Amino acid sequence: MPSSSRSRPWDVHRLPSAGGRTFLVTGGNAGIGYFTAEQLAATGAVVVLGSRDAAKADAAMASIRSRVSGAHVRHLPLDLADLSSLKTAVDRLDLDHLDAVVYNAGVALDDPPRRETGDGHELMFGTNHLGHFALTQWLAPLLSAASAGRIVTVGSFAARSERLDLDDLQSTQDYRPKRTYGRSKVAQMCFGFELDRRLRAIGSTVLSVVAHPGGALDSLTPSRPPVRTTAPGERLRALPAGLLVQGKDAGAWPVVRAVLDPEVQGGQLWGPRAFGLRGRPRREPVPSHMAAPAVAARLWAASGELAGTDPHLGFR
Incomplete structure (x- = not known):
């Protein structure tokens, strides 16, 4: 790469062209996933929205097309809570390679009771972590066939204050929704870092990167009807919070940079510049509790057993 392009600062409003490339965004129909998809579509790439809800995916694609002239977007039916359906979903992609996948989809519950997926896994851990862990096995051949494939796992600022309980990954003994959600995001981020260590060990061309949106509020997010409408009063009341946090459009910036x-x-690890909560994307130090190889190895083994996956997740 010429030195001039290396020295050019990253501009979130002037993204590099990605024409001819294909990206999959899980949960691309709403929130951070929607804005990630919208911004990636503006680069000329084909963007596939992985979503279990066809109506919401259609609304998201209509919104993107209304804002991005000539956008190339399509929907992939994808239910991360149903592990047995993932191979069929990937087969439906009908691609010979995939340039990047963004692991963004997630479930966040605020109140008890504890809920489970159809496979019998705690819903947040089972969807947010195990679903993406298992999906990797089926995407591995497509990512490896790309010239420089990437897996970008979307973590959470909240994960900084949580620690995994390797003896209670499914929160059967201690279920507190916010803690369980935070731990599911810790598991995702640990997986993202461990996956890259394993990819480097086998000389893979695929990279695994982790990004997080910082503090991203719906009330500070611009409207994207019919996906979401932010009322003027709601936005006005949230303005003081805008000194510390941001909208989900800006929350997508670190994710998009990690892809492109x-x-x-x-x-x-990439996140917002100001205290990890708001602002343009920058590289951050990896928190020590997410980088411990012994913890990651135990999580990997337990996840593989729960998801019934190949120990190498399809990478050789």
Whole structure:
């Protein structure tokens, strides 16, 4: 790459062209996933929205097309809570390669009772972590066939204050919804870092990167009807919070950079510049509790057993 392009600062409003490339965004129909998809579509790439709800996916695609002239977007029916359906979903992609996948979809519950997926896994851990863990096995051949495939796992700022309980990954003994959600995001992020270590060990061309949106509020997010409408009063009341946090459009910036920036390397963590809560994307230090190889190895083994996956997740 010429030195001039290396020295050019990253501009969230002037993204590099990605024409001819294909990206999959899980949960691309709403929130951070929607804005990630919208911003990636503006680069000329084909963007596939992975969503279990066809109506919501249709609304998201209509919104993107109304804002991005000539956008190439399509829907992939995808239910991360149903592990047995994932191979069929990937087969429906009908691609010979995939340039990047963004693991964004997630469930966040605020109140008890504890709920389970159809496979019998705690819903947040089973969807947010196990679903993406298992999906990797089926996407591995497509990512490996790309010239420089990437897996971008979307973590959470909330994960900084949580720690995994390796003896209670499914929260059967201690179920508190916010804690269980935070731990599911810790598991996702640990997986993202461990996956890159394993990819580097086998000399893979695929990179695994982790990004998080910081503090991203619906009330500070611009309207995207019919996906979501932010009332003027709601936005006005949220303005003081805007000193510390941001909308979900800006929350997508670190994720988009992790997908597109040729200078991003595997095993890195990207988040907002100001205290990890708001602002333009920058690289952050990886918290020690997410980088411990012994913890990650135990999580990997337990996840593989729960999801019934190949130990190498399809990478050789």
